[in-house]
Amino acid sequence: MTYFVQLGTESKVRLHLLRKAKEAEHWKANNGIDRIEIDASDLEGDPLIVSLVEHFQCKAHRRLSLFRFLPWTCHSWHVDLQRYAAINMLLEGWDSATLFGTRAAGVNLTNIQPLEYEPDRYYLLNSKCTHTIINYSRPRFLLSIGIPEQYSFKDVRDYIERTGA
Numbered sequence: 001m002t003y004f005v006q007l008g009t010e011s012k013v014r015l016h017l018l019r020k021a022k023e024a025e026h027w028k029a030n031n032g033i034d035r036i037e038i039d040a041s042d043l044e045g046d047p048l049i050v051s052l053v054e055h056f057q058c059k060a061h062r063r064l065s066l067f068r069f070l071p072w073t074c075h076s077w078h079v080d081l082q083r084y085a086a087i088n089m090l091l092e093g094w095d096s097a098t099l100f101g102t103r104a105a106g107v108n109l110t111n112i113q114p115l116e117y118e119p120d121r122y123y124l125l126n127s128k129c130t131h132t133i134i135n136y137s138r139p140r141f142l143l144s145i146g147i148p149e150q151y152s153f154k155d156v157r158d159y160i161e162r163t164g165a
């Protein structure tokens with residue numbers, strides 16, 4: 001089972017998005033996580049990602065989000081609703097853990113694998129695999145491009161392999 005894949009694109013927009021997140025005043029709580037919506041134009045320094053957003057109609061489905069996680073918080077192990085895949089980039093908050101695993105009898109979860117975000121890199125996440133986030137001492141800011149649910153994880157992986165995104 002592939003939990004996640006690092007994309008080839010080295011981002012030019014992380015600091016822009018981080019500034020936007022830090023200046024934002026109107027966060028909305030979304031399943032216990034603070035969220036604001038951004039525009040496709042916020043990603044224009046990363047043209048391959050803009051193409052991907054257009055191809056999968058993410059903006060039309062309002063799936064371009066910045067998320068804020070408060071210090072010393074943890075989310076339960078879960079799979080995402082309403083999406084099979086997401087493309088994430090950690091903006092700040094390296095003092096945190098993102099973990100994937102597989103449900104298993106007896107031990108609860110097996111095959112645990114950490115997603116160790118590198119700066120300025122995008123990751124395609126297999127959102128129907130069980131995962132959690134533990135945030136430690138700092139606020140954590142994340143870009144998440146949700147892929148509308150008519151597309152599978154494989155659809156997106158094939159697309160990024162084809163385009164070099």
Ligand SMILES: [Fe+2]
Pocket residue numbers: 078079080131
């Ligand atoms: Fe999730």
